[in-house]
Amino acid sequence: MLAGVDEALLARVPLERTRYTGVGGVILGTAVMAGLSMWFALSQVLGGSHLLLAVPVLIWALIVLNLDRWLVSTVTGMWQRRLLTLIPRLLVAVVLGVVIAEPLVLRVFETAVVQHVKDQRETLRNVRRAWWVECNPLPPATPKRQDCQGSSLMASTPVADLTALADLQKDAEKLRKRIDTANRRHAKLVDQASDECAGRSGPGLSGRVGEGPRCRRLKEEARRYLANSRLKENTAELRQLEARIDKLREPLPVKGEAYQKALDAEIQRRLAEMPSPDDPVGLLERLKALHELTRDNTYLGAASWLLRLFLILIDCLPVLVKLMGGTTTYDRMVGEENRRREEVHAHQVRLAAEAEIGRLELSAYMTAEERRRARQQIDVERKATDLAARSKIEEMISNRTRELRRTMLNDGRNGANHQFS
Template sequence: MTEDAAHEERPRRAVRLDLGRRLRVLAGVDEGILDQVPLERTRYVGLGGVILGTAVIAGVSMWFALSQIIGEVRPGMVVLALVWMLIVLNLDRWLVSMVAGMWQRRLVMLLPRLLVAMVLGSVIAEPLVLRVFETAVVQHVADEREAARSAEKALLTRCNPATGTPPAGGGCEKARLLVSSAAADEAEIADLEKDAARLQKQVDGARSEYRRLSGQARDECVGKKIIGVTSGKRGVGPLCRRLEAAARTARSLSDLDGNEKRLRELRSRISELRAPLASKRSDLGRRTQAAIDARLAAMPSGDAPVGILERMRALHEIAAENSYLLVASWLLRLFLVLVDCLPVLVKLLGGTTTYDRMVEHANRMRERVHEKRIQLDADARVGELELEAYARAEERRKRRQLIELDGKAADAEARAHREELMNRRAEELNRRSKDRNRINGSHPDVGVAGAFR
């Protein structure tokens, strides 16, 4: 190998070693311990690669999930996908670094890890499964939307006719869109026509009775003979006047004139209401069609973005109808869950290595060193506390001695002061006794004794 080739080989080897070290960092390897067993570096480089692969799959799954939720691709999704990838990477790194020691401990760590993997794998797997079966899922959702739009359009058209009067059958309680003014006018016209018909019947009866009585009065006045009714005598006689009065009374009691006036008013009102009905019905038809179009426009169309919940529901419905798709979707889910479990499975299936035993031994040594350091620190602190207690006791003893000395000095001073007072008193008494003796001319001893008496 030439010198130039050697120079090129060294950088490539350095890059490989640096990449391997970075992958081993993902596996939580202690490089200081691993340097003592260099043959196991390849194993942990592969384990770091498995952890990185699982994290990348999680990031891709988050990307698909966000695109399905939002309905479009946005730059901010990259940040969220990277954050989720780092979360999964650190979780797997922590779990792999915790699975160490003998197989009993590994088995105990496996069970909760599998539970975590099932939940995490399901979260990661579902967006990927939906992405794999996206064509069938989107088509199913589009067909459902079109069917729903067609059914809604048929219901709205049936429940909102141009006449404004809904059909007799039920099912239109929530499908009514507009209240027609034409329908209100038609209802009012129907009521008015019923009143007019009833009033017409009354008017016809009253008019018939009036005509009958007025005819009898006219026949009586002209002398027409009707057996049992007229006398047959011509002229305005008593019977003629009585029959005319009976006709007027019948017309007044039946209120024929007022009923005829009211009947004319009712018919006039009916004519006024009938005139704009055609235009109102035409306007109702246009407004009803616009309301139906607005209601249909609010519904998602077949080519609108499909949300993740719609995709999940559609996949469930398709899988329920297609057993092949059901098996394929669940196999894919299980595969992705298995992929998420790979870091710990690789660690477990690799068995207890020399590096694992060295890590366990190093951990025990560090634990013993830590315990010893804590014990020494505790002893030092206890010694400091004892010295502090001894110093405080000595200080209290010295203060007690000072207090006792001060007390004794005060007692001595008091005794000296008392003796001084007594001496002064004695001297004063002696002086007085001498003065008295000089005055009386007696012996000094007698004066002193008398003074004390």
Template sequence: MDGIPPGAKELGVHPTEPLPQPDPEPAGRHAASDPEPTPPPARPRRPLPRLQLGRRLRVLAGVDERLLDRVPQERAWYTSLGGVVLGTATIAAISMYFAVTQAMGAASWLAVFPVLVWFLFILNVDRWLVSSRLGEGWFRRVPVLLMRVLMAVFFGVIIAEPLVLRIFETAVVQHVADQRTEALAQLAGRLKACNPVPGSTEPAAPADCRATEVFNFDQSPVAILRELQTRRADAAELQKIVDADSAQLRAINDLARRECVGDSGEGLTGQRGVGPNCRRLRAEADAFNRTRQIPANNTKLAGLRTRISELETAAGTSHAAFEAERETKIEARVAEERSHQGPIGLLERLGALHDLADSSGVLAVGIWAVRIFFILVDCMPILVKFVGGSTTYDRLVSAQLAVAERDLNHEIEAEYAEREAELRKRRAEIDLEILEHKAELNHRLHRAADRLSDRV
């Protein structure tokens, strides 16, 4: 429990009562028997590692720290320049990530590899642009600066485009979706035009319809329509015959009626009653009716009309089935085309961005403003290098390079002189050896001559 010293309960002491203290031992005996221990030496603290962020940023600017130590006032300048280089490389990496994910249609860890490669590449390119010298004098600086600015602008255009697409992504994606919807609607209309319903008021199929745009139907009203057309023609022809025969039969019957009732007129006797002419005219009417088969033709015409009615009903049903099958096939083709569209790719986004810029002047100005902004951001390292001009560190680098070049020339000249001296020494030694050899030969010749003269 809180406030209770350890072991208080074992001694039977109440928490509010003071603990019994042991009798103090004599100071001498305590000192003699139990010397006071010395505390162990404290371990030295390990210093925390320093990040040295400024030095690391200056590495990105290509600075020699030993030479920069001579002008420490310019450390802030080159630290800021390294930060600009790091910033542009980071923006380039973000741009590459957007480009890769837009090309793939989805975010993936595979985008890390090209993003990292692009980051290191832009980092080294910008480091080279700001670390190398521009030269002395305008005639030397302008060509180099122009080349570097063109490189920076070129890379800036590449880097800026994915970022512009990302900023205007909502409008771009909506435009691409509208384009895809319109393309599918045009496809559906094209398929419908290339597969008109036979016998309907729809126009005939265009002549440029491709084989892939023409469907094969399980049921077609063509046969029914052909039969219906034939039956209608037969009915119309038979109707004409029946109408003509009926009119002629009515004329004969009317003439017979008038003869029988005693009407006067051309071809009539004018005598009332059923006389010879009345019976003859009636007989002609009966004979005409039997010969021309008017009742049979009427029965046949009624059958044709019944069949035509049945065919019209069947044609309507067939038309509906044809249209339903056509709609089903069109929907299937449109669904297949939609499945082929897939995620929105980089090329579609670029095309949509171009279309949006062409359709709206205000949007075009905004797109170009963002694009130019990112291009200038990517050109920042070389622009900062140029605007800053030649610094004391740059002059020290130039002087150091001049001294190194002069020292190298001196070393080359000294080495050449040493080789020349060695060559001359070698030639002198060879000449001395030749003279010694000649002297030895002369000495031998004289000794031989002396021995010969002694013998003589």
């Protein structure tokens, strides 16, 4: 049944049964291998095995079984025709073998592949963690890396408070310099007025003791300078700036600790979104890991390709068995049976065509005969109608003639009676 043979025809050559039983066994083996391959592939895709996977596995195994059954179906004729027919089937078998072999290869090298994926995940997590930490330093420090574009994790940082603190400190420093300059200038004016009033000698001093005009003028200059320099207002403003600076400076250590905690929590959240080493390994990750392992390890690459070729060869066995088996007695009988059935079918078609043509000709003849009879009937009816019309006319003429004669006789009798009277 699996080899797709005709049991009634195979019964005539019982020695061929062993061969085709072997072919059916090979087809069953490839179907079972295809089912196992689909089981492994679905388990790797879904991250685990489940009883419901048996449904698609069974469907895939039946598809492969039916395809192999078609591939090994009997090919008759000359060897050139057999070769041209079997080579495309062999190519189909090779493609099918590649599809079936890959999940089995992944299953064989599963330990190395899974470990490689876990190592890659751990390395990626460590690299990403270091990148986020280096690109999000505690303010006012700045990132030292050049590839930190788009790596900011925190929407709110102490940078704003530090910037405001720096601006206030700059303003306070400028204001302090102005106050110091004004104090020195005012102290100098006050000292100069005191020296003038005390009668001390020196540049710009009169040397006279007492509160003279020069003494009053210098005191007035010191007073006006104190008023114009806004020394008191600036001093009050400086005290306010220093109070604001102290207010901003006190919570910065607390904010820095909160920022660091929030940054660590955000890094852990983003790392949790990444695949961890303990998460299930998908099919694409396995394929990529196997490619990387075989690329870096020549021995492993050779072993994987030998296994692939072996599995592909097994998947191609049904067609190879058919190709290497040559033409069997059963094949020749199938060819003769097909030719006989073709001849019988052609003869049946020819007889059916002749019968159909005869029926069409008979139908045409009957139709023509019916038309001829209809025309004859119409002619008979027309003649009968004409005859009846002529008979009617003749009858009317005879009746009219008798009436005229009767009238003439009556008139003659009436005239004779009149003369006699």
